[in-house]
Amino acid sequence: MLVRVDDSAPTTGHKLTRYSLRRAGRPFTKDYKVYFERINGHHKIPVSPFHDIPLYHDEEKKIFNMVVEVPRFTNAKFEISRTEFLNPITQDTDDGDADGTLRFNRNVFPYKGYLWNYGALPQTWENPNYTNPDTGERGDNDPIDACEIGRAIADTGDVKQVKVLGVLGLIDQKETDWKLIVIDVKDPLADEMKDINDVERHFPGLLGATRDWFRVYKIPEGHEPNGFAFGGMYRDKKYALKMVGECNEAWKGLVRGKIDGGEISLKNTTLSDTPGKLDPGKVELPPDEDLPPAHLERKPDEWFFVDRNTWP
Known part of the structure; x- marks a missing residue:
């Protein structure tokens, strides 16, 4: 499957790297995995979306690559796997391990699924060994998250080029979990979006709804409302941008073996100065099956209501 990326050069003038996907297993099962390959002429090179896709599309202009995990208005919690070989996108489980049930974020009125195209910036890592002085909590052990607010609905596995506009400091289960607000550089409003204040001007109500969504989204799973820094x-x-830079430096220490990442898979095919570097010619990925989704006994479209007036 070819990732839905515009073949034309973006406004930066940089040549756009193209990727394709291999989807093994049936969606909405624990076997489902979305692998990435970089298209190089007539060849495809297996890559890790965590380690091999560059953070920057254009470093000078601060345009970043973003890997889309969850399309807007959908519920299945897909994410880049930390532990799987070459870090394919898989579906998260409710208790965070292979024995848990597949995770679908519930619809908390008035929100249907995710409010944005949700994903992560590659080559970043929120270090769980580091306590951020501004939040007082350690990192959540994932790449830094990004909420892409442009008008187009993406697909899981899309690689977008985005501008960073600001960040929300979520404290999720006593972990620092930054939520970047970004916009696709090809969005019609991208040129007018220069900082976080422009979001409220052009997308009135979205920042407040985003904060509310992150506060309540785990309540139907039995958790307390989330908190925030600042x-x-x-x-x-x-x-x-400072937070992105810090997470990029943490990732460099991780992928070079200078910081212990525990069970995180560091396998990659492009980073010659790292212990996880593989010969891409010897990497075999499963075939692209493109199977229909599995039948769900419990539909993820049910609604939940929370009484916000009871919170302190």
Whole structure:
């Protein structure tokens, strides 16, 4: 499957790297995996979306690559796997391990699924061994998350080029879990979006809804409402870029073996100065099956209601 990426050069003038996907197993099962390959002429090179896709599309202009995990208005919690070989996209489980039930984020009124195209910036890592002085909590052990607010609905596995506008400091189960607000550089409003204040001007209500969504989305799973750093205030582009830079430096230490990542798979096919480097010619991925989704006994479209007036 070819990733849905515009073949034309973006406004930066940089040549756009293209990727294709291999989807093994049936969606909505624990066997489902979405692998990535970089298209190189007539060849395809297996790559890790965590380690091999570059963080920057254009470093000078601060345009980043973003890997889409969850399309807007959908519920299945797909994410880049930390532990699987070459870090394919898989579906998360409710208790975070292979024995858990597949995770679908519930619809908490008035929200249907995710409010944005949700994903992560590659070559970043929120270090669980580091306590951020601004949040007082350690990192969540994942690539930094990104909420892409442009008008187009993406697909799982799309690689978008985005501008960072600001960041929300979510505290999720006592972990620092940054949520970047970004926009696709090809969106019609992208040129007018320069910082977090532009979001409220052009997308009125979205920042408040985003904060509310992250506060309530785990309540139907039995968790307390989430909290935030900075009293729930968004930080601007400058601060957000600082967080991206810190997470990129943490990833460099991880992938080079200088920071212990536990069970994180560091296998990659492009980073010659890392212990996880593989010969791409010897990497065999499963065939692209493109199977229909599995039948779900419990539909993820049910609604939940929470009484926000009871919170302190």
